[in-house]
Amino acid sequence: MAAPAGDWFKTRAIWIGFGLLLILIGVFLPTGWYDSLPKSRGQLPDPPMSGATLVRLCFGLEGVCLVLAGMLGGFQPYLPERGCVRLPEPVPSLGNDLRHPMRFVACATAVAAVLRFHAIGSDLWLDEITTVLDYEHVSPLHVVAAYVSSNNHLLNTLLIKAMIGVAGNVEWAIRLPAVLAGIACIPAQYYLARVALARRESVLATLLLALSYHHIFFSQNARGYTGYLLWSLLGTALFLRAISKGSTRYWLCYILCMFLGIATMLYAAFVVMGHVLVFIVACAWLRHRSQPVLPLVKVAGISWAILGMLSFHLYASSLPQAYVYMNTVYRTAGDGYSLLSLEYLNELKRGISAGLGNGASFAAAVVLVVMGAGFLAFLRRHTLYCATLVAPLVVTCAFVLSLGLIILPRSLLWGLPIAYIFATATGVTVGRWLWTRLSAGPWRRLAAQTPLVLTGLLMLLSLWSLPAYYRTPKQANRQSLQWVLEHKQPGDILVMVFVAEWGARYYGPGLGLREDVDYQRVRSLPKLEDMERQNTGKTIWLLTTIDRGFRREYPELSGHIRERYDLRTTFPGTIGDGDIRVWSRVLSR
Numbered sequence: 001m002a003a004p005a006g007d008w009f010k011t012r013a014i015w016i017g018f019g020l021l022l023i024l025i026g027v028f029l030p031t032g033w034y035d036s037l038p039k040s041r042g043q044l045p046d047p048p049m050s051g052a053t054l055v056r057l058c059f060g061l062e063g064v065c066l067v068l069a070g071m072l073g074g075f076q077p078y079l080p081e082r083g084c085v086r087l088p089e090p091v092p093s094l095g096n097d098l099r100h101p102m103r104f105v106a107c108a109t110a111v112a113a114v115l116r117f118h119a120i121g122s123d124l125w126l127d128e129i130t131t132v133l134d135y136e137h138v139s140p141l142h143v144v145a146a147y148v149s150s151n152n153h154l155l156n157t158l159l160i161k162a163m164i165g166v167a168g169n170v171e172w173a174i175r176l177p178a179v180l181a182g183i184a185c186i187p188a189q190y191y192l193a194r195v196a197l198a199r200r201e202s203v204l205a206t207l208l209l210a211l212s213y214h215h216i217f218f219s220q221n222a223r224g225y226t227g228y229l230l231w232s233l234l235g236t237a238l239f240l241r242a243i244s245k246g247s248t249r250y251w252l253c254y255i256l257c258m259f260l261g262i263a264t265m266l267y268a269a270f271v272v273m274g275h276v277l278v279f280i281v282a283c284a285w286l287r288h289r290s291q292p293v294l295p296l297v298k299v300a301g302i303s304w305a306i307l308g309m310l311s312f313h314l315y316a317s318s319l320p321q322a323y324v325y326m327n328t329v330y331r332t333a334g335d336g337y338s339l340l341s342l343e344y345l346n347e348l349k350r351g352i353s354a355g356l357g358n359g360a361s362f363a364a365a366v367v368l369v370v371m372g373a374g375f376l377a378f379l380r381r382h383t384l385y386c387a388t389l390v391a392p393l394v395v396t397c398a399f400v401l402s403l404g405l406i407i408l409p410r411s412l413l414w415g416l417p418i419a420y421i422f423a424t425a426t427g428v429t430v431g432r433w434l435w436t437r438l439s440a441g442p443w444r445r446l447a448a449q450t451p452l453v454l455t456g457l458l459m460l461l462s463l464w465s466l467p468a469y470y471r472t473p474k475q476a477n478r479q480s481l482q483w484v485l486e487h488k489q490p491g492d493i494l495v496m497v498f499v500a501e502w503g504a505r506y507y508g509p510g511l512g513l514r515e516d517v518d519y520q521r522v523r524s525l526p527k528l529e530d531m532e533r534q535n536t537g538k539t540i541w542l543l544t545t546i547d548r549g550f551r552r553e554y555p556e557l558s559g560h561i562r563e564r565y566d567l568r569t570t571f572p573g574t575i576g577d578g579d580i581r582v583w584s585r586v587l588s589r
Contacts, residue, residue, distance in 0.1 A: 015070025022063030047320030125475035153224025182219025213355030231261030274391030334552035336406030427451035477503030
């Protein structure tokens with residue numbers, strides 16, 4: 001039944017009126033607020049344009065879109081009752097499937113909570129500290145609108161500010177948002193795995209993530225990585241359901257989840273790009289088979305347009321500064337690695353080995369050789385699913401290579417949860433291959449447990465590595481300062497070299513240390529030599545960390561310390577290159 005003409009004209013008037021209002025806001029929006037925003041840390045060039053200009057442009061574009069929508073009668077996309085993209089049924093479980101899987105998911109989530117809350121109060125590391133000190137005392141507007149550094153993961157930073165306001169500036173409160181997001185990743189992992197796996201195998205993939213050394217590590221890192229994983233897991237699962245079921249509900253939830261993901265970390269934009277890439281290929285394939293795709297293309301296009309405008313509006317004022325930051329800092333070799341370099345591969349291997357113990361290389365070889373054929377069988381059955389999970393990594397690497405940027409291992413963190421899904425799926429296909437080739441009996445029953453055996457080995461490797469992880473802080477900023485204060489004598493000079501100054505800034509006041517009074521900061525050889533000349537007969541204590549970046553950015557200062565100073569002790573850290581070294585030298589008269 002058609003809507004009355006009066007209602008139709010009223011709907012058009014609302015769209016057009018709201019659009020004109022946004023256009024007026026874009027034209028007359030004041031820009032004084034932008035001039036008061038803090039600038040990026042460091043000596044960076046001016047951005048090519050003002051962020052206020054982008055904000056005004058964003059309002060204008062949104063207004064134009066709404067006016068056009070009103071002239072066309074509003075957004076009324078047609079949704080087919082059944083989606084055009086057909087996903088295969090989940091791989092059936094070997095033997096009896098679980099009847100009440102959510103009980104197991106709840107238990108896995110509870111175990112994950114215990115592992116992530118344990119030792120949550122260990123020393124903060126460099127990036128956690130800079131996030132707190134940079135944004136603790138600024139307004140929420142400055143958090144969202146300015147780009148001081150890449151450590152600002154918007155939603156996580158706002159949650160940290162809220163926690164500090166409620167519970168104080170303490171480690172557990174600072175890390176709580178990341179911990180809660182990490183715990184929420186466990187049921188989200190199950191939701192994504194269920195698209196292609198049976199209930200039992202989906203629970204196994206969930207348990208792998210719950211017990212994962214690496215996921216625990218990032219859950220106790222006061223940054224936005226686990227929030228990014230949470231919203232990306234949910235968004236990817238919703239995307240797959242949306243294109244296969246054609247439901248408006250899934251698309252709306254998808255827009256919400258991926259917007260929250262992008263609001264947490266810009267890395268989530270690569271996940272969306274991966275979805276778009278897979279969707280285009282899938283539609284081309286369907287079109288080749290003479291299947292209708294236009295209705296689904298309209299809905300997907302409108303959904304991504306809405307998501308894109310919301311995300312653009314969120315970051316509009318900070319994008320020019322982020323662009324400058326990307327083209328300067330993200331091209332500095334000391335801050336990261338070249339994607340195709342051997343050094344980057346070694347760092348990836350080191351990070352993976354931390355969660356698998358000394359058998360990491362052997363375990364990787366077993367996975368590649370024994371389980372490779374099983375994964376190919378799963379890939380043939382669930383090609384679209386596998387492509388959707390892998391595409392964000394492909395887009396990330398292509399973006400980094402095309403712009404010649406540096407990369408860090410955590411830039412490919414999306415590979416962690418999907419690796420556990422693929423490992424479980426591979427176990428199923430290997431087990432099914434054995435099942436079909438064995439006669440009835442104990443060996444065949446054992447083949448049915450192949451997914452449990454393979455995932456169980458991975459769980460044991462991760463659990464084996466956890467005691468050492470809990471004993472070692474990410475970066476021993478507080479421990480190293482306490483050790484120096486116990487060993488230095490009155491009148492000795494305490495110096496923080498390079499980024500070691502951030503640990504002193506955060507933990508120093510609690511230990512009675514005042515910046516530029518009880519300790520000095522050094523980032524150049526002339527300044528250190530000047531201090532040495534002024535303090536003959538005294539002992540100088542130096543703290544250094546992030547040694548790779550230090551050597552690359554300040555080679556002369558690094559070489560001077562190594563030649564002239566004695567290494568007294570080293571405080572290990574679980575963060576790559578996060579060891580803190582304590583040096584001392586008695587200056588001759």
